[in-house]
Amino acid sequence: MTGPRSCPLVVRLGAAALAVVVAILVPTSPAWAHNTLRSAAPVQESTVSSAPTEIVLEFAQELDPAFATIVLTDAARRKVPTGHAVVSGAKGSVQVTEALPSGTYTVAYRVVSTDGHPAQGSYPFTVASPDSSAAPIVGTPTDRASAQAERGPGASVLAAGAALAVLVVAGAGLLWRRTRRR
Numbered sequence: 001m002t003g004p005r006s007c008p009l010v011v012r013l014g015a016a017a018l019a020v021v022v023a024i025l026v027p028t029s030p031a032w033a034h035n036t037l038r039s040a041a042p043v044q045e046s047t048v049s050s051a052p053t054e055i056v057l058e059f060a061q062e063l064d065p066a067f068a069t070i071v072l073t074d075a076a077r078r079k080v081p082t083g084h085a086v087v088s089g090a091k092g093s094v095q096v097t098e099a100l101p102s103g104t105y106t107v108a109y110r111v112v113s114t115d116g117h118p119a120q121g122s123y124p125f126t127v128a129s130p131d132s133s134a135a136p137i138v139g140t141p142t143d144r145a146s147a148q149a150e151r152g153p154g155a156s157v158l159a160a161g162a163a164l165a166v167l168v169v170a171g172a173g174l175l176w177r178r179t180r181r182r
């Protein structure tokens, strides 16, 4: 029943399916092509309503337990206390030892697969807990502080302007004293 004409279609479908699979599996950074982060909890770029007590990263390859680092930082880039990274097969995890207030966090990881090749990266996630209504969901005071720090050049221009104003006033005072002496 299946004539020879149906073969190219099957081949083409197969090739298309393969292309999709390759596109999904091949990571954006070819340097770490050996091993990649496959899934994470909390999910990358997600917003979770309850603070996670654990960060779990699943990779494409088995990990070397001796070289797994998972670091959690808050919006102000302060390190959030966690346990040591625990490796189980292709999974690496850390326990979050403190309750996370609402805000944006970054998970950074550096692992080495059992074939000796490293993989590293980072991703953000947001905790928007309805319990901690006192704290703003995104943009903590430390956020604003760092935003102000980033406006540093503006502040230094202001300081330079003030210094210039002091010089002008002092100069004018000298000039005024001189003209009065005459």
Ligand SMILES: [Cu+2]
Residues within 6 Å of the ligand: 034, 035, 113, 115, 116, 117
């Ligand atoms: Cu490798």
